[in-house]
Amino acid sequence: MSAPNLLIIMSDEHDPRYMGASGDTFVKTPNLDRLAAGGTRFSNAYTNCPICVPARAAFATGAYVNDIGYWDNAIAYEGAYKGWGHVLQAHGIRSESIGKLHYRSEQYDTGFDSEHLAMHVYQGVGMVWGSIRDPMLTEPPHGGRMLGPTIGAGESTYTRYDNDVTVRTCEWLADAAGREEPWCLYVGLVAPHFPFIVAQEFLDLYPLDELPPRKLLPSAGYQRHPWVQAQHDFWPNDDLFADETEKRTAMAAYLALTSWMDHNVGRILGQLDATGLADSTRVIYTSDHGDNVGHRGLWGKSNFYRESACVPMIISGPDVPVASRETPVSLIDIHSTVLQNFGLSVDDPVLDDGVRRPGASLLEMLSADDDPERVAFSEYHAVGSPTGGFMVRKGRWKYHHYQGFEPELFDLEADPEELVDLARQPGHEAVIAEMHEALLQICDPAAVDQAAKARQAALIEHHGGREAAKHVGAPAATPVPGQGKPKFGQ
Numbered sequence: 001m002s003a004p005n006l007l008i009i010m011s012d013e014h015d016p017r018y019m020g021a022s023g024d025t026f027v028k029t030p031n032l033d034r035l036a037a038g039g040t041r042f043s044n045a046y047t048n049c050p051i052c053v054p055a056r057a058a059f060a061t062g063a064y065v066n067d068i069g070y071w072d073n074a075i076a077y078e079g080a081y082k083g084w085g086h087v088l089q090a091h092g093i094r095s096e097s098i099g100k101l102h103y104r105s106e107q108y109d110t111g112f113d114s115e116h117l118a119m120h121v122y123q124g125v126g127m128v129w130g131s132i133r134d135p136m137l138t139e140p141p142h143g144g145r146m147l148g149p150t151i152g153a154g155e156s157t158y159t160r161y162d163n164d165v166t167v168r169t170c171e172w173l174a175d176a177a178g179r180e181e182p183w184c185l186y187v188g189l190v191a192p193h194f195p196f197i198v199a200q201e202f203l204d205l206y207p208l209d210e211l212p213p214r215k216l217l218p219s220a221g222y223q224r225h226p227w228v229q230a231q232h233d234f235w236p237n238d239d240l241f242a243d244e245t246e247k248r249t250a251m252a253a254y255l256a257l258t259s260w261m262d263h264n265v266g267r268i269l270g271q272l273d274a275t276g277l278a279d280s281t282r283v284i285y286t287s288d289h290g291d292n293v294g295h296r297g298l299w300g301k302s303n304f305y306r307e308s309a310c311v312p313m314i315i316s317g318p319d320v321p322v323a324s325r326e327t328p329v330s331l332i333d334i335h336s337t338v339l340q341n342f343g344l345s346v347d348d349p350v351l352d353d354g355v356r357r358p359g360a361s362l363l364e365m366l367s368a369d370d371d372p373e374r375v376a377f378s379e380y381h382a383v384g385s386p387t388g389g390f391m392v393r394k395g396r397w398k399y400h401h402y403q404g405f406e407p408e409l410f411d412l413e414a415d416p417e418e419l420v421d422l423a424r425q426p427g428h429e430a431v432i433a434e435m436h437e438a439l440l441q442i443c444d445p446a447a448v449d450q451a452a453k454a455r456q457a458a459l460i461e462h463h464g465g466r467e468a469a470k471h472v473g474a475p476a477a478t479p480v481p482g483q484g485k486p487k488f489g490q
Contacts, residue, residue, distance in 0.1 A: 004182035005281040006341045008334070009268065010059070011261050012052065012100060012193040013301060015290035016045065016312035018258050026212060028205050028259045031266030032314070035285055039316025040366055044328045046376040046393060047289040050301045050308045052478075053077070053121060054382065055288040055331060056102045060085070060110065062335025062346065062357040065379055066448045071455055072382035074126040074473060078104035084338040085111020087350045088184055093342055098172060099165035100188030102288075102478065112186070116168050119161070119188070119481055128463050128472035130383030131456040136234060142475035145240040147299055148195035151250050156197040158190045159260065161480040165189060166264040170271040177275035184338065187268065191261035192291065194300070194477065196253035202260045206252040208245070214294040215417065224296060225421070227402035228303055231384040238297040247294055254293050282317030282341060284334060284362075302384060304391040304400045304408075306418055309378050315362050325365060328376035328393050332359035340364070372396075377442050381452035388449035392439050399435035403449045407432060 018027045021036035022043070048058035049065045057070035060083035065071065068081050079086070088095040089111060098116040105124040106115055121127075129141050140146075169187050176183055191198075216222040224232060232238070241247045265285065272278040292298035292307045301308040313329055315337070336346055340361040351357065365371075376393040387403035398418070400408035409423040409432055422428045439445065463469040 006184045007281055008186045008284045011189045011287045013291045014192055014287035015307050016310055027255055029262040031262045035316050036314045039320040040323045042313040042325050042329045044326055045311050045313030046309050046330045046378055047311050048331050048378050050289040050380055051382045052102045052288050059331040062332045062359045063355045066443045067355050071452045072131055074128045074131045076104040076121045076126055078108040079110045081355055082350050083111050084335045087344055087348045090350045094183040097186040098169050100190055117165055122474035122478050126473055129470050131459050134453045136386055140235055141470040146235055146237050146476045151196045153200040153203050154197045156195050157480045157483055162189050162191050162264055166267050169268050173271045173275050177277055189261055192254050192257035196250045198253050198256040198260055202256035205259055206255045208248045211248055211251055216296045218297045227405045230386045234384040237299040251293055279318055285314040287311045321366055326370045327365055328374050330376045333362055335359050336361040337363055390439055390445050392435050394438055397435055401439055401445055403445050
């Protein structure tokens, strides 16, 4: 298989269930559906960490978070561990980015020849207050609702930014059409990430009285796992809505932002067609993590339920078969995919740093039999978590290990919506033991939890201690380039 160019489009916070290609008949994503219809969709794709900065570090390097130490949204990728972009550069292959990266800053070499409209962590330091975990803060120091005070129709700095990123991408592709050398372009869109503000024309697509129901609501008797409850107690977003109508408006706005993002993907794909580049370009579409969107009374990400931990994963191109694959994959697999696209290898000397890169190329999986027993792994050590959390997906089982807490276990074959935690029911001890052993083959959760907290403690001390660190960093959403310290809802 050979296509000289590669376009990677990464959205932010897109739960893949909200996509026509996934079987959803309510959400409007015609452009993503077209992309999937012309290529291969991986239906069991996961983030390696359900929060932005660590997930993107794993994506860049092909390594697990616990191996590279980018634990949270204040410890951002700065190129210390080389990634796929560095390998491309070493071989003279043009590598550029447009849009959200969420790395440390433009001052660092993260594998791009040029970064256009780059969004990095706030002031190069990120959400330092979110690193305070041992002991945890009782509440966010900035107060307020993480989602912002404004929900509904309008324009935000994020929607304006996504339009600018899309325009710049189309300009870049027009210029690339006149070049002969191969290229790799990464495009980072922010939608459907909150704030939940979106143009009326997209909001109109989702009438409040037609929205799908939210599942497992505490108001209906659902009891959250204690580790998850601790997160909710830290930032109880579901309790901060004015009323049920506002909650439904937030869900509608999330879906509308998904359609807005799809609209921009369509503009980019249209430019590929118009420039003639579609015949020589593979396209990968994914997201850094999902969004709970009110299920279980949770908003945002930061846990391992499918709404938060699953991501879309589509690869399309002139030589990519039309198929749906069930093999579990994750963001680290994109690293090997990029290298194989250009005839390169994870054994390249640029990557000789002793770090595990356990991913595999999606391109190799296109012609291979499905492997449901392949392990997908995720972990979380960031804001609101009292201890490290770990997820293992293997076969029909999905296992959540919370250090110092009881685990969760879900049978995805019988219960794809993860409605029933089997760890609380007798008769599953052997499965739990097997899944825990699979976790131990990847890492020692107790040691990893200690390592994360030690690094975070050092960061807090660097910023003057707990009281000083409480006030360092953006309150919730990273500002777009050129914006000062953000306020909620911008």
